[in-house]
Amino acid sequence: MSGVVIVGAGFGGLEVARALGKADIGATVIDRHNHHVFQPLLYQVATAALSATDIAEPIRKVLRDYPSIQVLYGRVVDIDLTARRVSLDDGSQITFDTLVLAAGAVPSYFGRTDWADFAPGLKTIEDARKLRSSLLRCFELAERSSDAAEQARLMTIAVIGGGPTGVEMAGSIAELSRHTLTRDFRNVRPGTTRVILIEAGDRMLGGFDARLSDYARQRLKKLGVEIRTRQRVEAIDATSITVSGETIPVGAVVWAAGVMASDLAAKTGGELDRGGRVRVDRYLRVKGHENIFALGDMALCLDDGGNPLPGLAQVAKQQGIYLGRALTAKPSDTVPIEAFVYRSRGNTAIIGRHAAVFESSSFRLKGWVAWMTWAVVHVYLLVGFQHRVQVALQWLWRYLTYERGARLIVEDATESSHKEPVAAQTSTSLKD
Structure with missing residues (x-):
């Protein structure tokens, strides 16, 4: 099998695949999940505001109208640049003429990989579901405990990282505990x-x-x-964190302090930055390779001022649209493909109910207007019209009532970090 191989079905990968499909050009999309997920809203799944199915769509469904696009479920583990082939985790190999790397990023613990077991990040649906279960489990166990100190520990949640994800997580956890759960428990508040x-x-x-x-x-x-700036985390274990010399008992920890590009970036042999991103030129090509491209969180792409583009959904989406147009250009086209130019639609972060900040090159917003701008942008970017309607209605209901419907603790037999029994079980008939 030769042609275009796209690794990753995130915002960038999907846009490239769509463009190729519309042009009836053969391509193979490989992803280790069978679904595309809208990562900016993962924190709402983690805090029980939305269900996983509200922000995810099967990749095959998204691309089913394009017969020239083949979708493969698997994880790419190696790239042979000389033979022009990728190797999957099951031992199979796929050759390519053109390779598009859009495999995203994973949480970075700055060398402390042992912290991952106690402070999960938020990059996949599985991460969000586990975080939700961990948060809700804390309240369930606190309800059963007769020890005031243990109750206080279980009901202490630490969020590490003050970027948009950390701010959104902290605000959503506070609203979950102070509004949604406040009437549901009898022995704890x-x-x-x-x-x-x-x-x-x-x-x-x-x-x-x-x-x-x-x-x-x-x-x-x-x-x-409680906001702590200019303080560094020094240790994390199953029941506590140490911050600037102070040990704080905690029930759960959320990691939102940094990400690292997929390790596939290093296999291109290109120049990497500290975040593992591979440098690309203005045409999104990996240096030294005319037929290998990188997008989104995997790409170190500089703007006109020499600054790296941020790891945002809108960056990946614009890069995917651009590369799709470039790969479908005909040799007979008289207009050459120009270099990629990112046009920012603005940066935003939600803080809580009807409160957000929004910043663009020309204006800044805060409060309710920024919250509405954030909501409209995120609903529009969701894949699938039915998801836009569902999310919009759920947000309206949540705004009016403070209710959250996806408060399920999903047991995972592979989890070993929590030994305590869990009081709540879920029904297989419920939407997660």
Whole structure:
């Protein structure tokens, strides 16, 4: 099998596949999941605001109208540049003429990989479901405990990282505990949950204007979030974290402090940055390879000012649209393909109910207007019209009632970090 091979069906990979499919050009899409997931809303699955199926769509369904596109379920583990082939985890190999790498990123623990067991990141549906179960399990176990100190530990949640993901997680956890769960328990008061947001830098949302960062800080404090800036995490274990010399008993920890590009980037032999991203030129080609391209979180792509483009969904989507157009261009076309230019639609972060910050090159918003802008943009970017309708209706219901419907603890037989029994079980007939 030769032709175009696309590794990863995220925003960038899907756009390339769609363009090739519309042009009836053969391509193979390989992904280790059978679904495309809208990562910006994973935190809402983790905090029981949305179900997993609201933000995910089967890859085969997305691409089923394009007969020239083949979808393979598997994980690429190696790239042979000389033979032009990729190897999958089952031992099979697929040859290519053109390779598009869009496999995304994984949480980075800055060399402390042992922390991953105690402070999960948020990159996949599985991550979100496990985090949701971990958070809800804390309240269930606190309800059963007669030890005040143990109850306090279980109801202390630490979020590490003050970027958009960390801010959104901290705000959503605070709302979950203070509004949604407050009437559901008898022996503990979820409203007293201690949510700690830890950031090593000078302020949260360091990529935003300082005034928007200050607004986010004030809003989180109103939600009861304890904010610690200029403090570094020194240790994490199953029941505590150590921050700048202070050990804090915790029930759960969420990691939102950094990501690392897929290790496939290193297999191209190209230049890597500290985050493992491979440098690409203005045409998204890996240096030294005319037929290998990298997109999204895997690509170190510089703007006109020489600054790396951020790891945002809109960046990957625009890169995918651009590369799809380039790969489908005909030799007879008289207009040459110009270099990729990223056009920012603005950066945004939601802080809580009807509160957000939004920043573009020409204006800044905060409060309810920014929240509405965030909601419209995210609903529009969702794959599948039915998902846009579902999410919009659920957000409206949640806004009016503070209710959250996906409060399920999903047991995983492979989990070994939690030995305690769980009181709540789920029904296989319920949507997760």
